[in-house]
Amino acid sequence: xxxxxxxxxxxxxxxxxxxxxxxxxxxxxxxxxxxxxxxxxxxxxxxxxxxxxxxxxxxxxxxxxxxxxxxxxxxxxxxxxxxxxxxxxxxxxxxxxxxxxxxxxxxxxxxxxxxxxxxxxxxxxxxxxxxxxxxxxxxxxxxxxxxxxxxxxxxxxxxxxxxxxxxxxxxxxxxxxxxxxxxxxxxxxxxxxxxxxxxxxxxxxxxxxxxxxxxxxxxxxxxxxxxxxxxxxxxxxxxxxxxxxxxxxxxxxxxxxxxxxxxxxxxxxxxxxxxxxxxxxxxxxxxxxxxxxxxxxxxxxxxxxxxxxxxxxxxxxxxxxxxxxxxxxxxxxxxxxxxxxxxxxxxxxxxxxxxxxxxxxxxxxxxxxxxxxxxxxxxxxxxxxxxxxxxxxxxxxxxxxxxxxxxxxxxxxxxxxxxxxxxxxxxxxxxxxx
Ligand SMILES: Cc1ncc(COP(=O)(O)O)c(C=O)c1O
Numbered sequence: 001x002x003x004x005x006x007x008x009x010x011x012x013x014x015x016x017x018x019x020x021x022x023x024x025x026x027x028x029x030x031x032x033x034x035x036x037x038x039x040x041x042x043x044x045x046x047x048x049x050x051x052x053x054x055x056x057x058x059x060x061x062x063x064x065x066x067x068x069x070x071x072x073x074x075x076x077x078x079x080x081x082x083x084x085x086x087x088x089x090x091x092x093x094x095x096x097x098x099x100x101x102x103x104x105x106x107x108x109x110x111x112x113x114x115x116x117x118x119x120x121x122x123x124x125x126x127x128x129x130x131x132x133x134x135x136x137x138x139x140x141x142x143x144x145x146x147x148x149x150x151x152x153x154x155x156x157x158x159x160x161x162x163x164x165x166x167x168x169x170x171x172x173x174x175x176x177x178x179x180x181x182x183x184x185x186x187x188x189x190x191x192x193x194x195x196x197x198x199x200x201x202x203x204x205x206x207x208x209x210x211x212x213x214x215x216x217x218x219x220x221x222x223x224x225x226x227x228x229x230x231x232x233x234x235x236x237x238x239x240x241x242x243x244x245x246x247x248x249x250x251x252x253x254x255x256x257x258x259x260x261x262x263x264x265x266x267x268x269x270x271x272x273x274x275x276x277x278x279x280x281x282x283x284x285x286x287x288x289x290x291x292x293x294x295x296x297x298x299x300x301x302x303x304x305x306x307x308x309x310x311x312x313x314x315x316x317x318x319x320x321x322x323x324x325x326x327x328x329x330x331x332x333x334x335x336x337x338x339x340x341x342x343x344x345x346x347x348x349x350x351x352x353x354x355x356x357x358x359x360x361x362x363x364x365x366x367x368x369x370x371x372x373x374x375x376x377x378x379x380x381x382x383x384x385x386x387x388x389x390x391x392x393x394x395x396x397x398x399x400x401x402x403x404x405x406x407x408x409x410x411x412x413x414x415x416x417x418x419x420x421x422x423x424x425x426x427x428x429x430x431x432x433x434x
Contacts, residue, residue, distance in 0.1 A: 016036065016045065051371075051374065054371050056374040056375055067091060068081065068084035068091065069086050069089055069407065069409050070407050070410045070411070070414065072084070072386055077384070078384070079384050079385060079386040080384060080386070080410075080417070081385075081386045082386065082387040082403075082404040082405050082406070082418070083386050083387055083388045083405065084405060085278065085279035085405055086279075086407055086409075087251055087279055087280045087336055087406075087408065088250050088256070088280050088282075088326060088333070088408050089408050089409040090280065090282035090322040090326070091282035091283075092282075093282065093321075093322075093325060095321050095324070095325055096282050096318050096321040096322050097318075098321075099318060100314040100315070100317045100321070101314070102317065103121075103123060103314050103317030104314045106313070107121050107123075107313035108313060109312060110312055111309060111310040111311070111312065112309070113309060113310070114305075114306055114309060114310060115305075115310040116299075116300070118310075120310055121313055121316070123313060123316040123317055123320060124142065124310060126320055127311075127316050127319050127320045127323075128140045128141060128142055128287070128295075130323045130324075131275075131287050131289055132289055134257055134323055134326075134327070135245075135249070135257055135258055135260060135261075135267065135273055135275075135289055136257065136260060136267040137267050137268075137290050137291070138292050138295075139289065139290070139291065139292050139294075139295040139296075140273075140287045140288065140289035140290075140295060141287065141289075141295045141298050141305065142286070142287045142311050142316070143285055143288070143304065143305060143308070143311070144284070144285050144286075144308055144309060144310075144315075145284070145286060146173070146246060146275075146276030146278050146286035148173075148286065148304050148308070149173075149274055149285075149286030149287065149288060149304075150171070150173035150176070150244065150286070151173055151177045151180060151304060152298070152302050152303065152304020152308075153242075153272065153274065153298060153302065153304075154174065154177025154178055154180075154242070155177050155178075155180035155303075155304070156181075156297075156301065156302040156303065156304070157181070157211075157272075158178075158181040158182075158183040158209065159183060160182045160183065161183075161208040161209075162183040162184070162207055162208055162211065163183060163184045163185075163203060163204075163206070163207035163210045163211070164178040164181065164183045164185050164186075164211045164213055165186050165196065165199060165200065165210065165211070165212050165239075166178065166185070166187050166188075166213040166214070167190055167191065167213070167214050167215065167218075167225070168187045168188065168189055168190045169190045169215075169218050169220055169221070170187070170213060170214070170215060170244075171215065171246070174213050174215075174244060178213070183207075184207065186199060190221075190356075191218075191226065193229040193230065196230075196233055197233050200212075200233065200236075200237040200239060204237045204238070209239075209240065210237065210238075210240065211239065211240050211241070211242055211271075211272075212233070212234055212239050212240070212241045212242070213241075213242045214230055214242070215243070215244040215245075215247070215248075216245050216247065216252060216259035217246075217247035217248045217251065217252065217259075217360045217362060218356075218362070219246065219247050219362055220362075220394070220395065220403070221355045221356040221357060221364055222247075222354075222357035222360040222361070222362030222363055222364060223355075223357060223360070224252070224259070224262075224358045224360065225243075227243070227259050227260070227262075227263040227265055227270075228263055228265065231265060231269045231270070235269075240271040240272070241269075241270050241271055241272070242270070242271065242272035242273075243260075243270050243273055243274065244274045245258045245259060245273060245274060245275040246274075246275060246276045247279065247361075248262075248360075249275045249279070249280050250279070250280025250281065250332075250336075251280060251333065251336060251337075251360060251361060252360075253333075254333070254334075255326075255333060256326055256332070256333035258273075258275070260273070270290075271290060272288060272289075272294065273287075273288070273290055274286065274287070274288055274289075275289070277318075277319040277322075280326070281318075281319045281322040281323065281326075282318055282319070282322045283316075283318040284312075284315045285311045285315055285319065332408045333408075335408040336361055336406065336407065336408040337359070339361075339406050339407075339408065339410050339415060340360055340361040341359045342412060342415050342416075343363050343404060343406050343415050343419070344357055344363050346416060346419040347365060350419055350420075352365045352366075352419075352422075352423075353366040354366070355399075361405055361406040362404075362405060363404045363405075363406060364390070364401040364402070364403050364404075365402045365422065366399055366401045367400055367401055368400055369397055369398060369400050370389070370392050370397060370400045372400060372430075372433065373389040373390070373391055373400030373401055373402060374389045374391060374400075375429055376425060376429055377389040377402055379428075380402075380421065380422065380425055383421055383425065385418055385421060385422075387402045387404055389401070389402055390403050402422070
């Protein structure tokens with residue numbers, strides 16, 4: 001940031017002036033913010049200024065009206081939506097909404113304290129039992145955030161004498177949990193089991209405990225980890241394994257019970273199952289599932305659990321009701337799979353590069369550089385399609401992409417029209433940029 005060119009500095013200043021003017025106009029006189037000069041903030045302003053200069057105006061925080069499902073509306077206009085994780089269409093499902101409302105009527109909107117301090121509502125235990133039964137573990141424990149679940153669990157369970165080895169594409173919450181734990185952190189190339197094996201052969205002996213942290217479906221590329229291979233390596237090196245099922249619960253396995261069901265593994269071979277309530281389960285929060293000792297240890301001692309409020313009644317009831325609907329209607333899982341594969345196959349027919357995608361509901365269309373990906377997203381929005389670009393530094397500069405999240409609610413026609421429109425808009429854009 002120190003070496004910014006003069007014109008970029010001017011652009012940032014202009015942008016800062018504009019923001020300050022806007023804020024001035026709706027508040028009392030503002031003082032200069034001490035955060036304005038933070039290097040990270042300056043970097044953000046630089047990127048915004050550059051995007052603006054390239055004529056890109058992607059709206060990141062657009063307020064949507066109504067449920068975030070296969071259709072979403074912004075400013076009174078409806079869009080075919082690929083930017084949410086409502087994979088099974090259970091957010092907005094009448095039974096889930098009703099259960100959530102009834103819990104609020106009965107218990108209020110907050111449980112107002114940590115569960116260890118003030119006790120819990122019966123729904124907490126019911127949800128934890130339902131999650132454990134659904135994925136096939138002894139117990140589970142729920143936290144108020146999926147992100148916070150990884151941070152709280154990893155940082156609590158591991159320490160200075162331990163090693164956490166994670167996939168190079170692991171979610172930020174896993175990495176933050178490792179950092180906070182004080183354990184040594186290493187990464188292995190994405191889904192490269194030989195590399196993991198070699199790394200552990202070299203380093204296993206230097207540490208007390210070793211955790212292998214992987215995801216089941218990767219949220220940037222939509223590919224699936226080989227769980228059998230991961231378990232084999234864990235056993236070989238006397239390590240532990242944690243699987244983040246944020247994007248596989250409700251998705252993988254015939255009944256949506258996740259990657260454990262898909263690979264038909266003994267669920268006890270994975271030491272720590274983690275998942276979020278915010279995606280297929282139409283709520284907010286996360287869980288850790290595994291044996292009694294794991295959950296008991298976290299329940300009484302993990303800072304992120306005991307020093308934080310219990311899951312809100314409405315969220316708890318929504319997660320519980322979502323599991324009930326999912327158990328009753330496994331056809332949602334089958335439909336999601338069919339729609340996801342349809343999207344991927346039609347994309348291939350049009351010559352799109354879908355990267356590593358394995359037919360899961362996370363389908364990247366790799367377009368090229370960041371500006372091209374942002375412009376394409378903007379054009380699609382103008383045509384009535386909501387899909388977010390993923391750009392550098394989240395992916396390398398030449399792998400800018402549009403990432404489509406498919407839901408069981410998308411119709412086949414919506415999917416076919418989307419692929420046609422993306423191809424059309426991309427061709428136009430490439431002509432203009434040539
Ligand atoms: C792999 C993975 N883990 C954890 C999280 C955090 O979950 P939440 O958004 O429910 O906090 C996400 C969120 O997208 C995720 O993709």
